[in-house]
Amino acid sequence: MLEALLAGFEAALRVDTFIWVSAGLLLGMLMGAMPGFTTTMGMSVLMPVAFLVGDPLIGIPFLIGVYKGGIYGGSVPAILISMPGTAASVVTVMDGHELSKKGQPRKALDMALAASVISDFISDFLTLILIIPVAAIVLGFGPPEIAAIMFMSLVIVSVTATGPVLKGLLMLGFGFWLSFVGADPFSAMERYTFGTTELYDGFHLIPMLIGLFALPEIFNAVRAGDRKRGRVASLVGDRLSWKELKASMRTILRSTGIGTAVGLVPGLGQTVAAMMGYIAAKNASKHPETFGKGEIDGVAAAEAANNAVNGPTMVPLLTLGIPGDNVTALLLGAFMMQGLRPGPTLFETSGAIVFAILIVMLFANVIFWFIGYYSIPMFSRVVTIKKSLLIPITIMLAFTGTYLARSNPFDLVTLVGFGIIGLALRKAAFDVMPMVMGFILGRELEYSFGQTVSLAGDSLLQFALTERLGMTAIVVATPIFGTLIGLRMSRLRKQELIRGG
Amino acid sequence: MANVSTFLLRVTRAVTTSGVLVMMLVGGPALAQYPERPITLITPYAAGGSHDLNARVFTTYIQRYLDQPVVIKLVPGQAGQKGTLEAVQAPPDGYTLIFTDNYRDQLYQHTFRNRHYDTTADLISVARVNYGQVGLIVRGDSPYQTWQDFEADARARPGELKMSHSGLWAAFFVTAGQVMKDRGIRLRLVPYRGGGPAKAALLGGDVDISAGFPSSLVADVEAGVIRILATAGSERTIEDVPSFAELGISASAGFMHRAVMAPRATPADRIARLRAAFAELQDDPDYKAAMAQMGENTEYLDGEAYEDERRALGNEYAELAAAIAAL
Numbered sequence: 010m011l012e013a014l015l016a017g018f019e020a021a022l023r024v025d026t027f028i029w030v031s032a033g034l035l036l037g038m039l040m041g042a043m044p045g046f047t048t049t050m051g052m053s054v055l056m057p058v059a060f061l062v063g064d065p066l067i068g069i070p071f072l073i074g075v076y077k078g079g080i081y082g083g084s085v086p087a088i089l090i091s092m093p094g095t096a097a098s099v100v101t102v103m104d105g106h107e108l109s110k111k112g113q114p115r116k117a118l119d120m121a122l123a124a125s126v127i128s129d130f131i132s133d134f135l136t137l138i139l140i141i142p143v144a145a146i147v148l149g150f151g152p153p154e155i156a157a158i159m160f161m162s163l164v165i166v167s168v169t170a171t172g173p174v175l176k177g178l179l180m181l182g183f184g185f186w187l188s189f190v191g192a193d194p195f196s197a198m199e200r201y202t203f204g205t206t207e208l209y210d211g212f213h214l215i216p217m218l219i220g221l222f223a224l225p226e227i228f229n230a231v232r233a234g235d236r237k238r239g240r241v242a243s244l245v246g247d248r249l250s251w252k253e254l255k256a257s258m259r260t261i262l263r264s265t266g267i268g269t270a271v272g273l274v275p276g277l278g279q280t281v282a283a284m285m286g287y288i289a290a291k292n293a294s295k296h297p298e299t300f301g302k303g304e305i306d307g308v309a310a311a312e313a314a315n316n317a318v319n320g321p322t323m324v325p326l327l328t329l330g331i332p333g334d335n336v337t338a339l340l341l342g343a344f345m346m347q348g349l350r351p352g353p354t355l356f357e358t359s360g361a362i363v364f365a366i367l368i369v370m371l372f373a374n375v376i377f378w379f380i381g382y383y384s385i386p387m388f389s390r391v392v393t394i395k396k397s398l399l400i401p402i403t404i405m406l407a408f409t410g411t412y413l414a415r416s417n418p419f420d421l422v423t424l425v426g427f428g429i430i431g432l433a434l435r436k437a438a439f440d441v442m443p444m445v446m447g448f449i450l451g452r453e454l455e456y457s458f459g460q461t462v463s464l465a466g467d468s469l470l471q472f473a474l475t476e477r478l479g480m481t482a483i484v485v486a487t488p489i490f491g492t493l494i495g496l497r498m499s500r501l502r503k504q505e506l507i508r509g510g
Numbered sequence: 511m512a513n514v515s516t517f518l519l520r521v522t523r524a525v526t527t528s529g530v531l532v533m534m535l536v537g538g539p540a541l542a543q544y545p546e547r548p549i550t551l552i553t554p555y556a557a558g559g560s561h562d563l564n565a566r567v568f569t570t571y572i573q574r575y576l577d578q579p580v581v582i583k584l585v586p587g588q589a590g591q592k593g594t595l596e597a598v599q600a601p602p603d604g605y606t607l608i609f610t611d612n613y614r615d616q617l618y619q620h621t622f623r624n625r626h627y628d629t630t631a632d633l634i635s636v637a638r639v640n641y642g643q644v645g646l647i648v649r650g651d652s653p654y655q656t657w658q659d660f661e662a663d664a665r666a667r668p669g670e671l672k673m674s675h676s677g678l679w680a681a682f683f684v685t686a687g688q689v690m691k692d693r694g695i696r697l698r699l700v701p702y703r704g705g706g707p708a709k710a711a712l713l714g715g716d717v718d719i720s721a722g723f724p725s726s727l728v729a730d731v732e733a734g735v736i737r738i739l740a741t742a743g744s745e746r747t748i749e750d751v752p753s754f755a756e757l758g759i760s761a762s763a764g765f766m767h768r769a770v771m772a773p774r775a776t777p778a779d780r781i782a783r784l785r786a787a788f789a790e791l792q793d794d795p796d797y798k799a800a801m802a803q804m805g806e807n808t809e810y811l812d813g814e815a816y817e818d819e820r821r822a823l824g825n826e827y828a829e830l831a832a833a834i835a836a837l
Binding site for chain 1: 556557558559562563566567569570583584585586587588591592596621622624669670672677678679698699700701702703704706707709710711713714715716717726727728729730732733735800803804805
């Protein structure tokens with residue numbers, strides 16, 4: 010195996026490979042930065058490029074570049090115009106856009122990039138080292154364990170929400186209920202569709218996110234009018250300093266660990282990782298009250314966690330031939346078109362090439378840093394655009410992005426509807442984040458719990474206690490864990506009240 | 511002002527770069543007769559699925575014989591109903607086609623209610639591009655050496671053995687339903703989001719049996735991780751592995767026919783032009799090589815022949831849908 014690793018290292022040192030990776034990264038970033046144009050769609054459109062080139066050390070690194078660039082690119086509109094480019098960057102909106110409003114878009118983008126690149130590098134390195142030994146662990150996670158993790162995430166989201174606990178719980182419940190709209194996945198029974206076909210698949214995530222996060226910002230910007238502004242140079246703010254990066258290093262490393270673990274389990278995904286990383290950072294922080302109000306650490310936590318997922322998703326794909334989501338399904342197709350068959354024999358038959366691909370993936374992060382670093386000044390100038398021009402552009406992006414996602418006119422209604430809901434909730438000082446998480450986690454929890462019941466058959470209790478001790482342990486630990494975090498949070502809230510007067 | 515134009519310039523540049531890239535790949539000289547502009551191929555499923563992958567391959571090569579690019583438009587939703595409706599309602603001018611399959615085309619009218627269209631009356635086959643042939647699979651260390659072993663155990667413990675499948679009414683689910691109906695056994699069906707997770711469930715020991723496309727399981731079989739108990743069809747495709755027909759399962763079960771169709775009102779000469787292009791594609795070595803690499807066959811059936819095939823399937827499926835729903 011070491012021999013293959015060394016041969017791979019040698020094979021990876023090719024100029025053309027790195028040129029193609031750069032092209033992939035750049036295209037991925039631009040696509041990710043287009044709201045509604047998901048990473049999966051970008052990869053699917055560029056797939057023919059990969060197989061027409063016909064060299065595994067060009068085609069696959071190219072697509073991996075698109076993948077990495079896309080997950081980072083989503084954070085750009087999230088930070089600048091409060092519009093998550095992909096679902097993975099929802100959590101980034103919270104602090105990223107606040108920083109942007111405070112005149113620090115450059116700092117926020119720099120942090121998003123630094124956190125993404127560092128976590129990508131570490132998680133890719135871990136993937137390279139651990140790919141063979143950890144493959145077996147992956148299979149230990151089935152629907153029962155995923156359901157338990159989802160349950161725990163829901164509890165933690167509800168106790169760590171900003172503002173009064175009751176409001177957080179209400180929003181969580183609302184999001185949870187929204188996730189039930191549509192045909193249920195086990196019997197196709199329609200729920201809350203009012204007999205329409207439009208709601209058959211439930212609400213689509215992208216218009217909901219753009220509606221909840223971007224439209225209220227647009228309304229507010231319109232109401233605020235075009236204030237007089239100073240010089241352009243000062244408006245985009247300072248770049249990120251070494252000191253600030255060092256201060257966030259702990260957060261980045263913690264989020265990388267969380268993201269890597271989440272990536273290994275097929276089916277959890279970037280959004281869950283970003284949320285967990287963010288909550289962990291908030292919980293560990295000495296000043297959790299600054300989270301959600303433009304905390305640079307919050308950007309680092311979310312972006313490090315969502316990018317750390319990318320590398321480890323290759324583990325189940327390459328060693329077992331199991332794609333966990335649509336992105337990896339596309340990569341599986343790309344590998345097969347190059348004559349590489351992911352699965353238990355891949356490392357024996359084509360070890361050198363596969364290691365070369367993983368090594369290219371690792372070094373692509375250096376290029377990733379450069380491309381990102383030099384594109385940020387250009388991107389961050391978006392905030393210097395006059396409002397009378399920026400607002401129409403943002404509105405256009407919101408509607409085209411919504412339509413682009415799946416060419417469904419009904420999604421535009423969803424967009425406007427959630428825009429109004431978002432505005433009303435903001436007026437009433439409700440945090441929409443628990444609602445979004447309730448929606449995302451609700452679907453996953455319902456599906457994995459349904460699968461668990463189906464696997465368990467007659468007795469769920471017996472199944473939990475005899476076959477699925479891992480699931481049981483997580484479920485039992487959840488209330489204890491939740492109470493501890495909840496108590497700490499409410500203590501901090503009280504302190505804040507006293508300090509506030 | 512300058513900032514706005516820079517920003518817009520970047521955006522347009524991004525869009526055109528990717529556009530130009532695609533055009534460079536698929537572009538060709540335009541002719542005065544049909545088709546004189548790009549053709550849209552609606553795929554009613556999500557990006558990254560097997561339809562998407564297959565379509566990416568054949569649309570790359572079909573433009574050599576149509577002199578126009580074929581652009582994929584993904585319209586996922588409602589088990590493919592969304593995209594089908596869009597194709598049915600498109601102007602029948604040969605510029606909108608749909609890449610569908612036998613389940614979407616003939617079975618779902620019995621399982622998902624729909625007032626807007628009747629696929630058999632509204633769509634006409636251009637070509638069956640290929641098919642996916644399902645196999646029944648168990649883990650390499652499973653106690654079941656043959657299908658008979660499994661069936662005997664399933665009879666002894668009705669409703670206890672678990673089978674993972676790729677989602678409600680998707681390819682592996684329908685196959686499972688057909689097997690249970692024809693053999694009179696009862697399994698506990700557990701849905702997963704697609705074939706990948708369904709395979710993971712088998713390997714992880716969550717379920718006793720699953721289904722898969724044997725062509726994509728070559729590596730697993732070689733490594734002894736997976737054993738194939740039976741493959742769909744009347745003939746054996748793997749030596750030593752019985753076919754469905756040998757085991758008393760309908761020979762038409764377990765086939766996912768992937769077909770390109772057009773609105774039925776499309777002018778006959780345009781349908782003929784499209785059918786001819788797909789016929790020519792079958793002699794393209796690059797196309798065949800690309801599909802083979804992906805583990806997909808190129809078992810083409812011309813449009814006319816597939817029209818008969820789909821009618822036959824349609825007659826079978828009314829009964830099948832009722833039988834599966836009753837299981």
